[in-house]
Amino acid sequence: MSLPLSSSNDLAVRKDLVRLRMEMHRQQVLYHSQPLAHPFQRIKGMVVSRDSGSEHHNGRGPLMIAATLGLTLFGRRLGKIGKLARVGVMLYPLIRRLRH
Incomplete structure (x- = not known):
């Protein structure tokens, strides 16, 4: 069957x-x-x-988001200044955490 x-x-x-x-x-x-x-x-x-x-913002406020977006779009055109600004945006949350 x-x-x-x-x-x-x-x-x-x-x-x-x-x-x-x-x-x-x-x-x-x-x-x-x-x-x-x-x-x-x-x-x-x-x-x-x-x-x-x-107290735990981890650096993601509206201004940081706008700065990151702006540097992502136009950072390469700014040359060395853009590169330094991108490094600064990346290090800002670490520095802020160390200050507190």
């Missing part, structure tokens, strides 16, 4: 598995699209967390 290659129970399990995978991917896309969909809330959250009095 041979068994059918794909019984209706196997097909139902496969459909459920595909549905669960699709839902997982949908949730991942939603999660990762939130910062892109609401950039002002993200910036507001960074500023509020900086002003909340926590």
Whole structure:
């Protein structure tokens, strides 16, 4: 007696598995699209967390992010000054941590 290659129970399990995978991917896309969909809330959250009095900022304020972005885009055009500025941006969190 041979068994059918794909019984209706196997097909139902496969459909459920595909549905669960699709839902997982949908949730991942939603999660990762939130910062892109609401950039002002993200910036507001960074500023509020900086002003909340926590001492562990690790140097990632809005000004540092803007400086890093600017140096990433235009640092090579600035030559030696750009290179020194990039090194300064990289060392700033370490120096700040040593001061505290």
